[in-house]
Amino acid sequence: MSAKRQRLVRRRQAVGLTQEDLAGELGVERSTVFRWESGQTQPVPVQQPLLARLLDVSLAELAELLLPEQPSDPRLEHAQRHPSSVDSAVVSDLQQRVCELDDQYDHMPSTALLADTGRVLGHLRALAREPLGDSLQRELRTAEASAATLMGQLVWDSSQRRDQRTAREYFRQAIQAARENGDSVAEGHAALRTSYLALYGDKDPVGGLCWTERAATVACTSSDVLTGLAHLHSAEAHAMRGDANRCDAALAAAETSFARIAPSDPAAGAFSSSQFDRLAGSCSLFLGEYQQASRILGRAATARTAASKSRAIVLGNLSLAYMHQRELEAATHTLHEAMDVLETTRGGGGLTIVFDAGRKLGRWRTEPVVRDVHDRLLGLMTLA
DSSP states (O other): OOOOOHHHHHHHHHTTOOHHHHHHHHTSOHHHHHHHHTTSOOOOGGGHHHHHHHHTOOHHHHHHHTSOOOOOOHHHHHHHHOGGGOOHHHHHHHHHHHHHHHHHTTTSOTHHHHHHHHHHHHHHHHHHTSOOOHHHHHHHHHHHHHHHHHHHHHHHHHTTSOOHHHHHHHHHHHHHHHHHHTOHHHHHHHHHHHHHIIIIISOOHHHHHHHHHHHHHHHTTTOHHHHHHHHHHHHHHHHHTTOHHHHHHHHHHHHHHHHTOOTTOTTGGGOOTTHHHHHHHHHHHHTTOHHHHHHHHHHHHHOTTOOHHHHHHHHHHHHHHHHHTTOHHHHHHHHHHHHHHHHHHOOHHHHHHHHHHHHHGGGGTTSHHHHHHHHHHHHHHHHO
């Protein structure tokens, strides 16, 4: 049974609108608004900016109103009603929950994590605005920045990389919370995630490069992991622009940063040894160096540290590299591997690349191996 969105109902009522009023302003049937509020359906991304204005909320706040209702945590509810009772144990519980949700991101569908993450972020925001001690407020803002960054990732991923506006607002909130704390690691992480919206959503390498360079500058004195990752995505931005020399320079800068990583790096959990090959292979693909791309991406695909959503992206790009070399059997086999991963994770980046690869297979549509891929892609589309 669908969970009702009581917060959405209460917000509509608070601004003095009936279901019919809201439906009329949006140009939809009243039954559509009813289905939204009863949790049966979701407003599509194109409707959400106007809906947010009508409800007098931001896009990020609207995203939270659209989350299904979840059982409340009595301890946290008590803390919000009685802020003076908040102690380090409550804050530690919230921080731990953010870490647990973040750890699940790469292996689970983002839609399955949205509600819990939204609820935790709501608690953190409410408590961070209370007149608590400096130490507790600092810890709360740190957790808030992490939760807002994760929420932006989840919103973008679950919308199959279409709802960039809401994701961007969450990342902005994360950057603001991190700055208030003087937390360069959290700010760098949110800035790097913002670059993904430009690079992979807007297909804007110039805009993406502004954010990757900002992330590298912010994190350079606090985390070699984040600095290296920022350089990697700068390299991909240069490759998207066809600038091989600057791409190579950025890849070299990333290698230098990764070589300096210490066990105490605050972003150590964000690093895996397959990341360099994943981005370097993507760079080769953008630059038209298809044999090199297939060699590097093949190595990344077999790495044990390759996580699920990231693995789908690697496999999708590897399929494209094979396709450009007219290695049809290898391309379709690899695409099936990518779909195996996506049936579990529903990663928006992987879905985008796999559907793109499926379209590029159109020239071989009469081949049995291609028809098999297209049949499976149709099934994947119904589940996406």
